[in-house]
Amino acid sequence: MYLLNLIFRNIFRHKLRTGLTILGITIAILSFGLLRTVIDAFYAGVEASSSTRLVTRNAISLIFPLPVSHKDKIRQIAGVQLVSWGNWFGGVYIDEKNFFPNFAVDPKSYLELYPEFVLPEDQKAAFFRDRKGFVAGRKLAAKYGWKPGDTVTLRGTIFPGQWDMVMRGIYKGRDHTVDESQFFFQWAYLNESIKKSAPLRSEQVGFYMIGVTNPSIAADVAANIDKAFKNSIAETLTETEKAFQMSWITMSEAIVIAIRLVSFVVIFIIMAVMANTMAMTARERIGEYAVFKTLGFGRWHIAGLIFGESLLISLIGCACGIALTFPAAKAFGAELSIFFPVFLVSDETIIMDISAAIVVGLIAGIFPTWRSIRIRIADGLRRIG
Amino acid sequence: MSSETAPIVQIRNVSKTYRRGSQAIKVLENISLDIKEGEFLALMGPSGSGKSTLLNLLAGIDSVDSGSVTIGGIDITKLSETDLAGWRAVNVGFIFQFYNLIPVLTAFGNVELPLVLTTLTKKERREHVEMALRVVGLADRMDHYPGQLSGGQQQRVAIARAVVTDPVILVADEPTGDLDRVSAAEILDLISRLNRELGKTIIMVTHDPRAAEKARIILHLDKGIFADVPS
Ligand SMILES: Nc1ncnc2c1ncn2[C@@H]1O[C@H](COP(=O)(O)OP(=O)(O)O)[C@@H](O)[C@H]1O
Ligand SMILES: [Mg+2]
Numbered sequence: 001m002y003l004l005n006l007i008f009r010n011i012f013r014h015k016l017r018t019g020l021t022i023l024g025i026t027i028a029i030l031s032f033g034l035l036r037t038v039i040d041a042f043y044a045g046v047e048a049s050s051s052t053r054l055v056t057r058n059a060i061s062l063i064f065p066l067p068v069s070h071k072d073k074i075r076q077i078a079g080v081q082l083v084s085w086g087n088w089f090g091g092v093y094i095d096e097k098n099f100f101p102n103f104a105v106d107p108k109s110y111l112e113l114y115p116e117f118v119l120p121e122d123q124k125a126a127f128f129r130d131r132k133g134f135v136a137g138r139k140l141a142a143k144y145g146w147k148p149g150d151t152v153t154l155r156g157t158i159f160p161g162q163w164d165m166v167m168r169g170i171y172k173g174r175d176h177t178v179d180e181s182q183f184f185f186q187w188a189y190l191n192e193s194i195k196k197s198a199p200l201r202s203e204q205v206g207f208y209m210i211g212v213t214n215p216s217i218a219a220d221v222a223a224n225i226d227k228a229f230k231n232s233i234a235e236t237l238t239e240t241e242k243a244f245q246m247s248w249i250t251m252s253e254a255i256v257i258a259i260r261l262v263s264f265v266v267i268f269i270i271m272a273v274m275a276n277t278m279a280m281t282a283r284e285r286i287g288e289y290a291v292f293k294t295l296g297f298g299r300w301h302i303a304g305l306i307f308g309e310s311l312l313i314s315l316i317g318c319a320c321g322i323a324l325t326f327p328a329a330k331a332f333g334a335e336l337s338i339f340f341p342v343f344l345v346s347d348e349t350i351i352m353d354i355s356a357a358i359v360v361g362l363i364a365g366i367f368p369t370w371r372s373i374r375i376r377i378a379d380g381l382r383r384i385g
Numbered sequence: 386m387s388s389e390t391a392p393i394v395q396i397r398n399v400s401k402t403y404r405r406g407s408q409a410i411k412v413l414e415n416i417s418l419d420i421k422e423g424e425f426l427a428l429m430g431p432s433g434s435g436k437s438t439l440l441n442l443l444a445g446i447d448s449v450d451s452g453s454v455t456i457g458g459i460d461i462t463k464l465s466e467t468d469l470a471g472w473r474a475v476n477v478g479f480i481f482q483f484y485n486l487i488p489v490l491t492a493f494g495n496v497e498l499p500l501v502l503t504t505l506t507k508k509e510r511r512e513h514v515e516m517a518l519r520v521v522g523l524a525d526r527m528d529h530y531p532g533q534l535s536g537g538q539q540q541r542v543a544i545a546r547a548v549v550t551d552p553v554i555l556v557a558d559e560p561t562g563d564l565d566r567v568s569a570a571e572i573l574d575l576i577s578r579l580n581r582e583l584g585k586t587i588i589m590v591t592h593d594p595r596a597a598e599k600a601r602i603i604l605h606l607d608k609g610i611f612a613d614v615p616s
Pocket of ligand 2: 437
């Protein structure tokens with residue numbers, strides 16, 4: 001108690017120095033937290049992916065389609081519970097800069113495969129009924145002020161033309177990790193229109209989404225699917241949804257690595273700043289510590305005073321940094337929602353913030369403590385006066 | 386009566402040499418000294434004669450090269466660093482030239498400091514601290530910080546801190562060295578009262594003859610040996 005009180009008083013001896021150090025840690029923790037959140041955002045798709053879902057695509061490349069007829073053969077493979085399919089539509093709403101993901105999908109099976117997209121039953125039914133209906137996530141609908149019944153026109157890039165659709169529902173994420181900025185409409189609508197304008201491109205899908213009965217057999221089922229189409233004109237590549245999402249990140253892996261690196265550099269720099277503060281502080285108090293030792297206080301007491309002060313400073317800075325991370329992430333996420341539909345400060349980030357602060361506090365205390373303990377009392381006392 | 390009991394401080398053949406680089410400075414050479422309980426001893430001598438060194442050795446904050454220092458029957462040169470710290474906390478009260486108070490603690494907090502290491506309850510600590518501050522005449526300045534007190538007052542707080550644990554010996558290294566004449570006289574009065582009225586054993590380093598006058602015995606140290614033989 002007494003020592004804790006003393007630590008508190010010691011902290012405010014050099015208000016400016018302590019204040020600046022705390023500010024530095026606050027900024028470091030804030031930057032660290034935001035950078036970690038950016039990395040998390042890269043992996044949001046992976047995190048949200050289910051281990052009972054597989055993605056099947058053309059073995060040559062994602063841009064080559066697969067015949068829709070594959071679905072019947074896939075259904076017969078043991079372990080397959082549900083098959084859905086769709087196309088990446090790549091439509092533009094009014095202007096190129098209004099980017100959001102939009103897919104043409106088989107509505108019933110798709111929503112069944114994605115229980116995390118929560119839709120009221122009546123809206124679901126309305127969507128299934130209307131060939132030209134679409135469903136959008138809550139964030140997306142709010143952004144453009146769409147309400148059920150509104151007509152929205154997408155300009156096709158992969159599939160040219162003006163595509164009029166009527167909003168039939170707004171889905172909510174089952175939890176906050178779910179991307180609420182997607183747009184789905186009926187694959188049948190796409191297919192029928194193409195049949196008229198470009199018949200050769202009809203009856204084809206960009207991907208199959210497959211639900212398996214049990215995550216433990218996912219790998220086997222994937223292998224069996226690919227085996228079934230081996231040596232056909234459209235060979236497949238099937239992987240878990242997680243692996244599929246990962247393959248997207250792999251493309252930007254260098255960026256992720258760079259961000260990760262920078263996040264640790266930030267902590268490293270603040271560690272040096274903090275160590276310098278504590279070294280200065282302890283150097284000034286060598287005489288005082290000698291007095292403590294003279295009075296019978298041991299090395300543990302001295303260590304407690306120095307580490308206590310160091311940890312308290314770093315944890316105060318950490319608390320301020322964390323407190324600022326949330327509003328900053330919110331502003332950041334709103335600004336970057338095109339790139340990162342899910343931009344949330346995770347519990348792990350907070351834990352890493354706190355761990356980093358503790359490590360900084362401890363490391364900054366090591367050298368000053370070692371010095372203060374080692375110095376002989378008589379020499380320490382000589383420093384006074 | 387005190388002549389029949391063993392001396393409270395027994396220093397035997399103590400030598401101390403400091404090394405500065407390749408140079409060896411012989412500070413104390415084969416010093417022996419007995420101090421009886423309740424004694425008030427002044428150590429005098431020119432600057433650099435080894436007074437502080439001797440005081441530090443008998444207070445257990447520096448270690449001898451050879452010889453023994455026995456206080457209250459315990460040879461402190463044989464104690465480990467941790468045991469020695471515990472021993473100091475119980476047995477020695479320190480009064481320094483520059484008071485050495487902790488600036489962020491009030492007079493009360495400073496006097497309480499040595500009691501933190503004891504098993505006393507908070508209430509008991511408070512009683513001891515108030516008592517000690519009353520002895521030095523600063524009961525009304527309990528909540529003042531060192532920076533709000535004069536030099537003489539700070540030294541009185543330091544004296545209260547030194548006596549609050551009721552130690553076996555009190556050591557003072559030039560306790561008036563940083564004070565004006567009036568404050569110095571007050572501090573010396575206080576120290577000699579501690580000796581006369583409370584029976585404290587006091588060893589005081591000084592080069593102020595007026596200070597030394599208050600003591601019952603004056604010893605002169607010169608170049609590491611006693612210039613006069615104690616009677
Ligand atoms: N830690 C030390 N390292 C080297 N020399 C020291 C040390 N402490 C004291 N000395 C030297 O020992 C001698 C005696 O010092 P000290 O006991 O402080 O003298 P006094 O208190 O009588 O002035 C001086 O020459 C001083 O420089
Ligand atoms: Mg001296």
